[in-house]
Amino acid sequence: MNKKLTTQNEIKSEIINLSAILSLPKGTEAFVSDIHGEYDEFAHIMRNGSGNTKQKIAELFTGRLTPMSQKKLAFLIYYPSEILEQTKSEINDTERLNQWYMDTFNNLIEVLRYTANKYTRSKVRKALDPDFVYVTEELLYADTNAQTKQLSYQNVMTSIIDLKMADAFIVATCHSIQRLVVDHVHIIGDIYDRGPHPDFIIEHLTHHQQSFDFQWGNHDILWMGSVAGSKLCMLNLLRICARYNNLSILSDAYGIDLSAVSQFAIKNYQPLKSFTPKSDTGEEIPLETKLLDNCLQQAAAIMQFKLEGPTIRRNPDFKMENRLLLDKLSSDRNSIVIDNQEYQIKDGCFQLVDKDDPYQLTNEEQQMVEDLIEQFMHSEKLRQHIDYLVSKGSMYLKYNGNLLLHGCVPVDKVGNLKSWQVHGKSYAGKKLFDYFDEVIRAGLNNPSMKDNFNSDVIWYLWTGKMSPLFGKDKMTTFERYFIDDAQLHIEKLNAYYTLRKEEWFADKLFKDFGLEADGHIINGHTPVKAGTSPIMANGKIFVIDGGMSKPYHKTTGIGGYTLLSNSYGLQLVTHEPFTTREKAITEMTDVVSTKRVIEQSVKRKTIANTDVGSKIKKQILELSQQLNKF
Structure with a gap:
């Protein structure tokens, strides 16, 4: 705990706050692997939340916005500066532009509210641009059904336009949505080599307020x-x-x-x-x-x-x-x-x-x-880049019951x-x-x-x-x-790569690494060829190197995999090959993502079911023991 609690009321309040956090839905984790310097494709997948942003827009606006309007809103969230410039060049009339701003504010705040509903206000605040925290929170938590609040809501948005802050506010809000749509990203090896810009990938990660x-x-x-x-x-x-x-x-x-x-x-x-x-x-x-x-x-x-x-x-x-x-x-x-x-x-x-x-x-x-x-x-x-990789990295990671490692566990x-x-x-x-x-x-x-x-x-x-x-x-x-x-060119693979198809083998590795058998092992390293399933060992092992690196596209037939773990279960996302950033923006060409639900929870998972939840429970126990001393 960061703060020292000295009174009974402070301790009780903290216990209440922590208990409330435990009941919140588990945040979305995204797993990616073998980026190999393909910065533009990686950045696009991060911007679109591995297809999550588009899905949330569809859930919110189907029946209210046309498919094309939904796509425009999605690309505004992905590339706010570029789409803003493109839109303003198409709308020359000030009155029409102001109306577009008002409509866009409303849509973005609705997406932000929908994306933020599984987080505490404190966590959402950290994801907001410091220059717009107060304004965004006023709009985000306003009761628009109340007439007085609705008037205040409209006045805030009008003031943003009048003060020439509309563009900056839109960019800030889009970046906040990007940060919140996926709670935590696991990169399972190979940022470097082959592709042109691993340095851009590291810079992207160091400058984004994402975990x-x-x-x-x-x-x-x-x-x-x-x-x-x-x-x-x-x-x-x-x-x-x-x-x-x-x-x-x-x-x-x-x-x-x-x-x-x-x-x-x-x-x-x-x-x-x-x-x-x-x-x-x-x-x-x-x-x-x-x-x-x-x-x-x-x-x-x-x-x-x-x-x-x-x-x-x-x-x-x-x-x-x-x-x-x-x-x-x-x-x-x-x-x-x-x-x-x-x-x-x-x-x-x-x-x-x-x-x-x-x-x-x-x-x-x-x-x-x-x-x-x-x-x-x-x-x-x-x-600096290597220090960042070392400080945030490891040979393997045990996280929320899963084992993450790039290559293999050497076995006979x-x-x-x-x-x-x-x-x-x-x-x-x-x-x-x-x-x-x-x-x-x-x-x-x-x-x-x-x-x-x-x-x-x-x-x-x-x-x-x-x-x-x-x-x-x-x-x-x-x-x-x-x-x-x-x-003589053959490089014989370790037996791990054959045995990882077997469920008993996965269970044996869980035991060695101190994990329960209901977890998963998530690998990269070996591109999954077209026609081969990345799901192995009866759903306990996933190989998510689907070929983000362009030289592998012919081998895999796709542009990579992303594995998503949210409060409802697991989804495997298959991405089609990315073309170029410029084409994506000018033609609004998204990476077509096919989602496949591969594991669904009977009961929605909460933070209580995560590693963070275990730490919070320990804090609550320590606070309760402290309270008993009064």
Whole structure:
């Protein structure tokens, strides 16, 4: 409790207030995953409350507003500044515009009132713009059936127009609706990589008064590891940015100077087919950019493979010796021996790999790596973003009886928890997650450019067999680039991904993590292919990576999933692919969302049924005990 209560009446009043909160409906939770830098689509889904806003408008205004008028109201709430400008350009008459303002005020306040009815006045007040708190509350809680109140209500709205505050009031009210339509958002991993603007996503979250949490994904780990000082995480990150034509995010968003490594790449490498960059948007990449992306990708890959050598050798507990491949190359670099079988090399680019010491960086490479990692560690904006991810995030989360994690829980083929032994200790299941969480925080609290165990473990989370964020036997980056044999490209999934279809398996994981069997496990990480259900284990496990990232649209056939948990139960929302923000605004093209009720409560859930409710009950008990002392 934040305030000290000293009298009986104060304690009794607080007990009454807390008891009243327990009876309020449970707020809506939204679960999203694998955003991969697709800011415009993510922001649109946040603005429309994963389809909730449109649904509430329909519930309120069907029969009173035409479908087109409902759509206009919805888009005003999503994009208030832009729709205001568009509307004012269409209405040149002052009297008509003022009437539009009055009608819009009434509609928005009605939506706000409907959205806010499950919250306390205190919580609603926090969601209101400070400049309009008093005015909004007057309109929100006015009894418009009373004649005197109705007159006051009209006068307030007229004054807003006369004082030229109408636009600002509308924008503020729309943002309040956005904040209240969904109470809490869970992001189950992978904000970073592939898409163009993960930085915008972090900025969006830090500036919106909405409740968020993160469960870190394998791609997030690369950025976190880079800030912690992991050169291997940084080189992987650089290679992926080059592969997806995203180098600008490093230079423009985070101020990383890539000029030296770019010049080095162009000087030492020639374009190769295997390193052809991919366009996230599908648009043609300019020839000069394509050349740089190709060559820089080679430079980063070779330095990555080199540094893997000493990292794997100084960490025998990682058991990754099968990833030491540079020393398996033939002297002419045209073939390689893997598992006693010889394979031909395609698109080889090993000219800077020393035959006698293949895992040693050249002096120029060493200098570049040191310079780059220092930039990553001292990028103020990147550090702020990663700090936010760490402060709001974790390896997993237990929330309202559900278990949220990005990838998997490593198990064997019959479902037994697999143990990872490191430094003489074993970790499995929940203890494994807790261990990794501890190491990540330690690495970021004490970042270092020097090779160290914490940064090595963070890199292991990207690629190691026992990483819950990776969940495969090995990462075949080398084979995919250099060997034309599809069998060698296969990355065998942990048994978790097969067993998660079984209800008994879900129950076993609930027990290990200390949860009741009536909860749910919510995953991301693996895109659900078109025609495959994201609902598994008899409704106990959900996989909500539906392909928000554009490169996955062909695989999944959709634009992503959102899972909603409200006071009535669970809904799975399927989103069609998002086009562009500009098209959405000018043509009022919404992301068509199909909602499917997958679990419905017999009795409407209240805050008493939530984690917050448990804390409130504990407070009430403590207050009652304090009261008994009088």
